[in-house]
Amino acid sequence: MAILLDMRRGKEQKNKWHIYEEIGTEMSHFNLSAEIDRYAYTNALSKNSPVTKLLFALSLLLISVLSPSPVAPITVFLTSTSLILFCAKIPLRFYLRLLWYPTLIVALTCVIIALFFGYQEPLAEVNLLGLRWIIFRDGVATGFTTFFRVAGALSSQFFLVLTTPMTSILLVLRKARVPKIIVEMSLLIYRYIFVFIEVMETMRIAQELRLGYSGWLKKLRSLSMLIGNLFIRTLDQGERTFTAMSARGYDGNIRVLEDLPKPSNVALAGIIFFAVALAIIAYLTMDLRIV
Amino acid sequence: MLFRLENLSHQYSDGTLALDNISLSFAKGERIALLGPNGSGKTTLLLHLNGILKPTSGKVYFEDKPLEYSPKALLELRRRVGFVFQDPNDQLFAPTVKQDVAFGPLNLGQPADQVKKAVDEALRLVGMSEYAEKPPHFLSFGQKKRVALAGVLAMQPEAIILDEPTSNLDPRGTSEILHLLLRLNKELGLTLILATHDVDMVPLFANKLYILNKGKLVSEGAPAELFSDAELIRSINLRSPRITHLFEVLKKEDNLPINPRLPLTISEARKEILRLLESGRREKKKRTTA
Numbered sequence: 001m002a003i004l005l006d007m008r009r010g011k012e013q014k015n016k017w018h019i020y021e022e023i024g025t026e027m028s029h030f031n032l033s034a035e036i037d038r039y040a041y042t043n044a045l046s047k048n049s050p051v052t053k054l055l056f057a058l059s060l061l062l063i064s065v066l067s068p069s070p071v072a073p074i075t076v077f078l079t080s081t082s083l084i085l086f087c088a089k090i091p092l093r094f095y096l097r098l099l100w101y102p103t104l105i106v107a108l109t110c111v112i113i114a115l116f117f118g119y120q121e122p123l124a125e126v127n128l129l130g131l132r133w134i135i136f137r138d139g140v141a142t143g144f145t146t147f148f149r150v151a152g153a154l155s156s157q158f159f160l161v162l163t164t165p166m167t168s169i170l171l172v173l174r175k176a177r178v179p180k181i182i183v184e185m186s187l188l189i190y191r192y193i194f195v196f197i198e199v200m201e202t203m204r205i206a207q208e209l210r211l212g213y214s215g216w217l218k219k220l221r222s223l224s225m226l227i228g229n230l231f232i233r234t235l236d237q238g239e240r241t242f243t244a245m246s247a248r249g250y251d252g253n254i255r256v257l258e259d260l261p262k263p264s265n266v267a268l269a270g271i272i273f274f275a276v277a278l279a280i281i282a283y284l285t286m287d288l289r290i291v
Numbered sequence: 292m293l294f295r296l297e298n299l300s301h302q303y304s305d306g307t308l309a310l311d312n313i314s315l316s317f318a319k320g321e322r323i324a325l326l327g328p329n330g331s332g333k334t335t336l337l338l339h340l341n342g343i344l345k346p347t348s349g350k351v352y353f354e355d356k357p358l359e360y361s362p363k364a365l366l367e368l369r370r371r372v373g374f375v376f377q378d379p380n381d382q383l384f385a386p387t388v389k390q391d392v393a394f395g396p397l398n399l400g401q402p403a404d405q406v407k408k409a410v411d412e413a414l415r416l417v418g419m420s421e422y423a424e425k426p427p428h429f430l431s432f433g434q435k436k437r438v439a440l441a442g443v444l445a446m447q448p449e450a451i452i453l454d455e456p457t458s459n460l461d462p463r464g465t466s467e468i469l470h471l472l473l474r475l476n477k478e479l480g481l482t483l484i485l486a487t488h489d490v491d492m493v494p495l496f497a498n499k500l501y502i503l504n505k506g507k508l509v510s511e512g513a514p515a516e517l518f519s520d521a522e523l524i525r526s527i528n529l530r531s532p533r534i535t536h537l538f539e540v541l542k543k544e545d546n547l548p549i550n551p552r553l554p555l556t557i558s559e560a561r562k563e564i565l566r567l568l569e570s571g572r573r574e575k576k577k578r579t580t581a
């Protein structure tokens with residue numbers, strides 16, 4: 001039943017986005033984040049302890065970024081990716097769609113690093129339009145390592161956002177004694193971001209259908225009106241939400257039910273062991289020459 | 292009397308006189324409908340009942356005592372009288388359905404296991420148990436409305452105020468909510484006070500009807516009484532239930548011998564049609580034997 005409903009919803013969403021495509025607005029980043037959010041709640045690991053997943057993702061992030069050689073980051077990338085694909089059962093297509101844009105940018109950056117940085121041991125000489133250009137070994141090594149560091153970091157963070165519902169992350173933050181105001185604000189922002197995306201999409205379509213975006217002057221005017229309206233809407237929404245919360249006994253404290261799944265000791269021990277092993281690998285491969 | 296309003300007026304800060312000298316009383320266990328066109332003051336009136344708005348003049352009595360506005364008294368009042376808002380997006384603020392429904396009971400200081408029980412029970416009542424862990428933005432509008440109702444039911448109130456509970460719902464959703472409300476009223480004795488401009492729904496739901504227009508109380512009584520006054524209904528830009536209108540036309544234009552108390556619902560209409568057929572048949576028989 002739930003699956004059926006999900007499928008039906010999926011279809012509705014698609015239809016909705018289809019409209020945008022026809023009208024030609026650029027809402028793709030909105031629906032991408034909405035889709036990430038959806039996977040966070042429906043993936044095969046969503047019911048596992050968020051503490052475990054948070055710990056896992058953060059330790060892998062640190063190791064990836066700090067590792068001097070690409071061996072540890074490559075291991076991180078392969079581990080996160082297999083967890084995402086085989087344990088959380090996120091479709092490969094979707095994961096690639098997420099990865100490919102940042103990867104492209106990082107790859108370009110790293111090529112630039114490889115070509116323009118470094119000063120030891122010339123590796124090659126190229127003739128570029130009559131200019132002599134020297135590529136250095138350490139430049140190439142840095143470019144290479146940087147690429148994998150970022151790839152490892154990215155994949156570990158994708159693991160977190162794709163497998164862990166925002167709600168449970170907030171509950172963990174609360175448990176970790178992050179200041180109340182930050183947690184409560186994030187909680188409300190998370191909820192109402194989706195309301196406002198909907199409001200904004202509706203207003204924008206309404207403008208679009210009345211030809212508010214034909215010609216750049218009109219476009220500018222329509223957009224500024226939209227932003228102004230949205231601002232007023234947020235103030236208004238704040239007041240109405242406060243009223244509704246008061247009607248259920250709100251006294252300045254948002255209380256929540258804490259019923260997070262308990263982290264399993266085996267999983268925690270495994271993560272610690274894995275992280276330590278990776279750190280050792282990173283240390284041992286410090287002087288590894290890759291080119 | 293559960294609630295009594297005495298010469299209640301309310302003026303918003305921009306000068307709009309939203310309620311103009313209203314006096315009425317709601318008894319326990321009743322199913323009350325406030326009917327009125329857009330902007331007639333229904334929401335404003337309801338917001339006075341649980342102390343969210345204060346009257347600019349006049350008084351609100353709860354169980355024959357004047358309403359107190361101290362935080363403690365308000366919490367107690369809001370525990371006993373729940374409020375379901377017109378737009379569920381105003382009400383659902385928590386990141387999951389379950390957390391949202393738990394908000395009220397937690398504010399009452401109930402222990403966690405009791406809260407969990409209340410949440411499960413409330414979600415079961417509105418048929419949303421499957422969605423407990425979902426964030427509200429995954430739900431359809433009608434589903435959000437039900438969750439909003441569950442959030443109030445979980446506080447186990449004695450009375451529920453509902454602002455347009457069926458607006459924007461499809462026919463199926465409307466009838467489900469309606470049946471749920473009727474069941475709550477019948478089985479738990481909940482008092483229901485509901486604002487609407489859906490005239491077809493009123494006779495199915497209410498045993499007491501109040502009609503508002505431009506901030507004034509125009510008329511009160513049993514739905515059947517009020518709807519038989521077609522002039523009054525039309526003068527304030529509302530209409531009779533469709534089925535009633537049909538019988539009005541049949542009576543006036545086609546001179547059918549229809550009961551002056553016009554049917555308001557399908558089941559009443561069915562009875563009336565059967566009665567007409569029966570009397571027609573008898574007439575015919577009489578004529579053939581004569």
Ligand SMILES: Nc1ncnc2c1ncn2[C@@H]1O[C@H](COP(=O)(O)OP(=O)(O)OP(=O)(O)O)[C@@H](O)[C@H]1O
Pocket residue numbers: 303304305307308309327328329330331332333334335336488
């Ligand atoms: N916050 C406010 N500030 C100023 N005026 C308001 C405010 N809220 C409502 N009003 C005005 O008060 C009058 C009554 O509004 P109210 O919302 O009570 O009507 P309603 O019967 O609930 O209408 P609807 O069927 O559209 O929900 C309207 O004229 C409205 O414009």
Ligand SMILES: [Mg+2]
Pocket residue numbers: 333334335377454
């Ligand atoms: Mg209203």
